Amino acid sequence: MTDTPRTADGRYRATVRTFTPRWRMSPRVEELMERLLPRYAVPSGPLDPTAVFGRDLPVVLEVGSGYGEAAVAYAREHPEHGIIAAEVHxxxxxTLMEKxxxxxxxxxxxxxxxxxxxLVECVGRGQLEAVHLFFPDPWPKARHAKRRFVxxxxxxxxxERLRPGGHLLVATDHAAYAEHVREQLAQHPRVAVVEGERPAWRPSAGFEDKGRAAGRAIHEFRVTERG
Structure with a gap:
């Protein structure tokens, strides 16, 4: 793999936790994990689409897939692509595997x-068709801003991991996180941004519906590498 960017204090970004590990394991969850994980887990080691999906598909990575609504919808609507849903919960x-x-x-x-x-350990340069980041943990306190994914x-x-012409999609209902994303994108010399386009395939179930019900706007970003 290529060298991975480091933070100002010299640590790899992957050592800065961008999630909060909280959950309880019910008997049902334990049964699903035992039965389905061998079938749906990506193999360890460098990403090989044929080894993962049984055929050479363009690969999309979803960062923090939650209960899988968006990942399942994308897989259903884009059978010509393979999607890997990364989730710690x-x-x-x-639930995603059951769906x-x-x-x-x-x-x-x-x-x-x-x-x-x-991304750091398994994905090579130019291997991804797209990266999706939908409703990530906003880390609203200023002292936690370094934990925001963007x-x-x-x-x-x-x-680096996207193929030429690939894209990053970001969605959030948190105004401060959206402003953080705008600031980071504005500072980056290599990105082009379109704001406000919602992908038609993505269901609104989950954080999007909750955000709208609470009166919050949904902020959408499509990011590509500047040509």
């Missing part, structure tokens, strides 16, 4: 862990 992983099994989706897999670690070095990392 075990009940979310279990994939129910719908018979063979182009969806999961990485049970930190998406940054997967930073200069992670933008470098994502751009």
């Amino acid at each position: 075990v009940p979310g992983v279990a 994939a099994e129910r719908e018979g989706l063979d182009n969806l897999r999961t990485f049970r862990g930190d998406a940054l670690e997967y 930073q200069q070095d992670t933008l470098d990392l994502v751009l």
